[in-house]
Amino acid sequence: MNQTPQDFEALETRITADYPSLSRRLQQTARFLLDHPQEVAFATVAKLAEQTGVTPSTLIRFANHFGFSGFSEMQQLFRSRLVDELPNYNERIRAVRSATGETPDSTQLLWEFAEANREVLDQLPGRIDPRHLERALDIFEQARAIHVMGARRSFVVASYMTYALHHIDKRTFLVNGLGGMYGEQIRNIEPQDALLVVSFSPYAQESREVADEARKRGIPLVVITDSNLSPLSRIADVSLVVHEAEVKSFRGLTASLCLTQTLAISLGVRQDKARERCAQQQQDDEERA
Numbered sequence: 001m002n003q004t005p006q007d008f009e010a011l012e013t014r015i016t017a018d019y020p021s022l023s024r025r026l027q028q029t030a031r032f033l034l035d036h037p038q039e040v041a042f043a044t045v046a047k048l049a050e051q052t053g054v055t056p057s058t059l060i061r062f063a064n065h066f067g068f069s070g071f072s073e074m075q076q077l078f079r080s081r082l083v084d085e086l087p088n089y090n091e092r093i094r095a096v097r098s099a100t101g102e103t104p105d106s107t108q109l110l111w112e113f114a115e116a117n118r119e120v121l122d123q124l125p126g127r128i129d130p131r132h133l134e135r136a137l138d139i140f141e142q143a144r145a146i147h148v149m150g151a152r153r154s155f156v157v158a159s160y161m162t163y164a165l166h167h168i169d170k171r172t173f174l175v176n177g178l179g180g181m182y183g184e185q186i187r188n189i190e191p192q193d194a195l196l197v198v199s200f201s202p203y204a205q206e207s208r209e210v211a212d213e214a215r216k217r218g219i220p221l222v223v224i225t226d227s228n229l230s231p232l233s234r235i236a237d238v239s240l241v242v243h244e245a246e247v248k249s250f251r252g253l254t255a256s257l258c259l260t261q262t263l264a265i266s267l268g269v270r271q272d273k274a275r276e277r278c279a280q281q282q283q284d285d286e287e288r289a
Contacts, residue, residue, distance in 0.1 A: 004067030006229070008037070008081035011074070014066055020063075025054055028136075029062045033078075041078040045071050078203070081248065109247070112159060116245035117254040124255050128240060133263075138240045139220045140170070140267050143194035147185075149175035151197035151206045155199045156253055157224065161260040168268035181204060184211050192231065194220040199232050200244070213237060224256060 005011035011225035015030050022030060033040050040048060063074040140146055146165055150158025158174060170208045175185045175195075188194060195214045198252040199207040207284055214221050215235045223236040226243065233239040242259055245252040 003178050004075065007019060007226070008077045011066065018065070025058050026062050026065065028052065029054055029058055029108045033062075036080050037081060040075060041082045060226055091212050103267050106285075112247045113245070113250075113252065116230075116247050120245045120252070123244065123260060124258060127243060128259065131199075132240055136222045136263065137270060139194050139222055139237060140196075141270050142265070143193050143220065144192045145171035145173060145191050146194050146196060147173045147175050148196045148198075149207060151177070151204035152252070154198040154200060154204070154207070154256075157256045157260055160257060160263060161196065161198075164261060164264035165267070168264060168271060170267060170271070177206060182210055183213075186210055189214065189217070191201060191218060191219055194222065196224070197232060198224045198230055198260075200226045200251070201229070201230070203231055208232065225258060232284045 005014050012034060013084075015034060022160070029052055033046075040052065043051070045056045045059055049059055052059070059268060063069075063071045066074065068074040093285050095270055148158045148162045148165070150156070155176075156242045156266075162172050162174040173185070173188070175182065177185070195211070197211045197214075198208050203225075211221060211223065211232050212235065221236045223230070223232040224230050224240045224242060226241065227233065228239065230239070230241075234242070240259060242255045245257050263285055
């Protein structure tokens with residue numbers, strides 16, 4: 001039994017391979033979907049059926065043929081493709097308007113982004129394995145210093161984490177590659193330090209190279225990413241997987257920022273308890289002396 005495609009490239013390969021065996025209507029559907037991927041990313045089933053010249057049930061049957069539970073599940077691969085291939089915001093905006101024929105006003109967008117981010121925040125605690133969270137905190141607490149790296153969109157999360165760790169008096173360095181010096185910054189990481197890498201699909205090459213180098217040197221590695229299949233998850237000591245909100249191909253960072261804030265404050269609580277235990281131990285020693 002063929003596995004359900006996990007990305008647009010795999011879906012395209014399956015459609016091409018299965019095309020000769022498809023019914024006439026499903027072949028008609030396949031041609032339209034592959035020829036108009038931007039329209040498929042955002043249009044409703046009803047609109048796509050009209051454009052394709054088939055019934056909505058045919059689109060659903062097409063998705064079922066390739067292992068999807070419904071058309072919207074398959075449509076998500078088309079949306080992910082658009083995010084990966086159209087990194088420029090202006091291009092994405094034009095793609096959305098072209099596909100939907102709509103120009104949403106600012107209030108409508110505010111409601112959509114707020115609702116989408118509210119939903120991912122509600123889901124976040126249930127998605128994070130408590131054991132992974134505690135293991136990440138163990139690594140950070142034991143580290144002499146924490147080095148934090150995030151490229152492109154992930155830079156916002158990495159820079160906030162660096163800011164927060166400084167405010168709990170944890171020695172922290174932002175790996176920002178200033179002047180192209182990623183290599184030099186990584187060489188400054190000591191074996192008793194730890195590295196946190198934040199990276200989301202399509203996984204910046206710089207982040208992958210930094211994580212790989214840390215892994216080779218045996219530096220404890222924690223990653224915040226968007227899938228257990230991420231290339232960073234496979235090499236990390238601890239992988240924390242977050243799912244961000246997505247509205248019209250624009251992905252948020254709300255869940256990731258919430259997670260990093262939790263990590264920083266939880267680490268601060270641990271450090272405060274450790275200082276209390278140390279002070280109590282000193283007091284007990286003095287009383288016994």
